[in-house]
Amino acid sequence: MNVLIVDDSKVARIAITDFFKQINPDLKITEAEDGYAAIEEAEKQNFDIITIDYNMPGINGLEIASKMSELQKHAVIAVLTANIQKKVQEKVEGKGFHFFSKPVTLELIQKVFDLTKKQ
Amino acid sequence: MSYLSDIEIDSLREVFNISMGKAAASLSSTVGEEVELTIPEVLLITPQEAIEHLPLGQSREICSVSQFYKGVGMEMEAKLIFSEENSLELARAFIGKDTSIEDMAQLEQDSILEIGNILINNFMGSIANLLNVEFEGSLPFLNISPPQDTFSHLKQVSPKTIMAALVHFTIVSKNITGLIVLLIDSRLIDEFLNKLLKALLGTHDQSNT
Numbered sequence: 001m002n003v004l005i006v007d008d009s010k011v012a013r014i015a016i017t018d019f020f021k022q023i024n025p026d027l028k029i030t031e032a033e034d035g036y037a038a039i040e041e042a043e044k045q046n047f048d049i050i051t052i053d054y055n056m057p058g059i060n061g062l063e064i065a066s067k068m069s070e071l072q073k074h075a076v077i078a079v080l081t082a083n084i085q086k087k088v089q090e091k092v093e094g095k096g097f098h099f100f101s102k103p104v105t106l107e108l109i110q111k112v113f114d115l116t117k118k119q
Numbered sequence: 120m121s122y123l124s125d126i127e128i129d130s131l132r133e134v135f136n137i138s139m140g141k142a143a144a145s146l147s148s149t150v151g152e153e154v155e156l157t158i159p160e161v162l163l164i165t166p167q168e169a170i171e172h173l174p175l176g177q178s179r180e181i182c183s184v185s186q187f188y189k190g191v192g193m194e195m196e197a198k199l200i201f202s203e204e205n206s207l208e209l210a211r212a213f214i215g216k217d218t219s220i221e222d223m224a225q226l227e228q229d230s231i232l233e234i235g236n237i238l239i240n241n242f243m244g245s246i247a248n249l250l251n252v253e254f255e256g257s258l259p260f261l262n263i264s265p266p267q268d269t270f271s272h273l274k275q276v277s278p279k280t281i282m283a284a285l286v287h288f289t290i291v292s293k294n295i296t297g298l299i300v301l302l303i304d305s306r307l308i309d310e311f312l313n314k315l316l317k318a319l320l321g322t323h324d325q326s327n328t
Binding site for chain 1: 141145146148149213214226229230232233236237239240241243244245247248251252253254256258
């Protein structure tokens with residue numbers, strides 16, 4: 001199973017990777033530090049799960065999620081953000097993406113992982 | 120605005136208390152430790168008073184993460200502040216004990232930025248949710264400077280008075296203390312207060328409070 005983690009924070013990527021590996025050590029994880037790197041990766045390979053931070057330099061998380069949904073039609077797309085505003089959550093969920101609030105925990109990543117079983 | 124009524128101060132304290140509670144819960148979850156909070160202080164002060172008197176402790180260097188927000192016709196700055204001595208300890212609490220010293224050095228600033236991102240956004244997001252508005256925020260940025268320079272950028276701002284909300288927090292077991300400060304141009308605070316009083320008091324007649 002392939003996972004793409006899009007987050008401008010290196011420690012956030014490390015934490016998310018670590019939690020995914022705890023759930024399933026065989027997952028193949030690819031990291032991207034911004035939307036441009038994420039799009040490049042999504043044009044090269046298929047992903048089952050894509051996690052995306054919301055507030056990032058360049059392209060914001062919602063725009064990246066929209067682009068990802070065009071490129072990766074079968075992937076679970078989850079926006080993981082500290083920006084817990086209801087209006088932001090409504091925008092994300094209104095576009096059909098999953099919304100999770102940071103901080104990232106093992107339980108949160110387990111919820112993201114479990115979404116693949118419902119797809 | 121140069122004066123806040125008792126009910127306005129009480130309402131501001133309440134919204135900052137609720138929002139910092141949410142932010143503290145997120146910090147606690149991030150570092151796996153209990154976080155204690157002080158009761159929020161609300162001050163109307165001049166920029167010069169902010170530069171000279173906001174409590175920053177005795178540390179030689181201050182570490183701060185800042186984000187600017189726009190919304191409800193206002194521009195605001197939210198700042199997470201702690202001594203530089205606490206920053207490595209805070210980063211270690213975030214990343215975990217097993218990280219090597221070399222890795223810690225590389226990841227310290229990134230960790231502090233991410234902690235600031237989580238704390239400040241949970242704090243500001245809770246305020247926005249309570250007021251049923253949306254704030255547009257900048258990306259967080261890190262600054263390490265002597266205490267007297269932490270608020271020196273306020274020399275450039277135009278308002279004669281600013282509203283400063285201060286909440287101190289402590290990660291008890293690690294003896295890490297810090298401060299969240301929200302700065303708002305006091306001339307633009309009326310709409311914020313109107314929405315706040317409406318959110319907290321509903322249709323209750325505010326003239327009787």
